[in-house]
Amino acid sequence: MTKSMKIFIGIITVIILALYFGNIYDVDGKEVDAITWIDNIFGLFVGYLFAVLFYKILGFPLIVLILLVGSITFTFYFRFINVRGFTHAIDIIKGKYDNPKDDGQISHFQALTSALSATIGLGNIAGVAVAVSLGGPGAVFWMILIAFFSMSAKFVSCTLGQLYRQVNPDGSIDGGPMYYLEKGLGELGMGTLGKVLGILYAIFIIGGAFGGGNMFQANQSYALVGSLTGISSLTYGIILAILVGVVIIGGIERIGQTTEKIVPTMVVLYVGASLFVILTNLDKLGGVVASIMSEAFSPNAIYGGLIGVLVTGIKRAVFSNEGGVGSASIAHSAAKTDEPVREGIVAMVGPFIDTIIVCFMTASVILITKDTNPLYQVGGGINGVELTSAAFGSVISWFPIILSIVVFLFSYSTMISWYYYGNKGWKYLFGDTTIPVYQTLYLGCTVLGAIASLGNVM
Helix, strand or coil: CCCHHHHHHHHHHHHHHHHHHCECCCCCCCCCCCCHHHHHHHHHHHHHHHHCCCCCCCCHHHHHHHHHHHHHHHHCCCCCCCHHHHHHHHHCCCCCCCCCCCCCCCCCHHHHHHHHHHCCCCCHHHHHHHHHHCCCHHHHHHHHHHHHHHHHHHHHHHHHHHHHCEEECCCCEEEHHHHHHHHHHHHHHHHHHHHHHCCCCHHHHHHHEEEEEEEHHHHHHHHHHHHHHCHHHHHHHHHHHHHHHHCCCHHHHHHHHHHHHHHHHHHHHHHHHHHHHHCCHHHHHHHHHHHHHHHHHHHCCHHHHHHHHHHHHHHHHHHHHCCCCCCHHHHCCCCCCCCHHHHHHHHHHHHHHHHHHHHHHHHHHHHHHHHHHCCCCCCCCCCCCCHHHHHHHHCCCHHHHHHHHHHHHHHHHHHHHHHHHHHHHHHHHHCCHHHHHHHHHHHHHHHHHHHHHHHHCC
């Protein structure tokens, strides 16, 4: 048993003892159970973090505005490479230009599925449901539009990831924004700035791995699996952490081997079920598309409402496909190729599949079944994966069982890929010797995500 696993087991033991024997008090001095206490403390931290990251400028959160402007700029600068290079991307993925002698650890297809496994997660199931709950059908339009522009942003970040990746003596690859910020800006005489930005990015990618890439996935997969099986959140979190641990100890090679099997399976299952619902309600599809288009621009014709719907859609699109975030470049950096641009073109396919296709499927199912779905409401609160499950269940009574399997696969594949992203950020900051600490924290966050509330995790 490794040292990190011993530490992890110790943490779990303490949590279990606290659950059954501890007297815990929240910030107001009220006695609560351990799970509520952890959730409350976590909620305080999230509140402070949200205030910083989503500081508004002209009604737009700063971080959303930067991503939006950057994605649109790249699209026009590269003359719509997201359209011109699409068929070439398919040829590359099919192995037309493969050379086994090129540096790298995984194939183009494995790199794409590794990146997709980090994006085709619960952002596509629960994230779309949250977008519709908060912003109505109009938010879906903005999700799809930003995904189109995000294809260009992903092309840029993954090309840079390949260009400035670090090939180690043992053949392993280190790459991503940390490295291209440091090396790229260093070539321009701004080495200090590049190093500072690289460090900041590494910190943020670790935070993203713990949060959206881990805790959110554990939280929403438990919401569905727990409702069907009755398993406790703590037990589910422990089991999920063990399953994640089994794969992540094998590095990017094992992650790639796992995702190239899981991703096609879960996409076929989910898209197939979505098409069944859409085709059996084909007469409603026109009205759904019309509501998406009309409500994207005129929620009561009020400026604040329009901005709110737009921002909700963009935030969920970014969460869904990571366009402009740069994280996918970490996986694509490990691909076997001597042409950086080639891998950037492959990476463009990611936002197209996970947002333009999969998210639109989810939104269509939710909106088609809204009249028979008791959980459907706009502005009345956050409904995540339960809303999507109820939407499918209103058409296929037994589908929530299938969805629970798909949700588990989505969340599981996302968690193992985001572990790799955070691992590279951690290595950049602290080196190889402290990786067991990161592994322990990551698996601990898996358990925390399962027992926390959706509001705090989001």
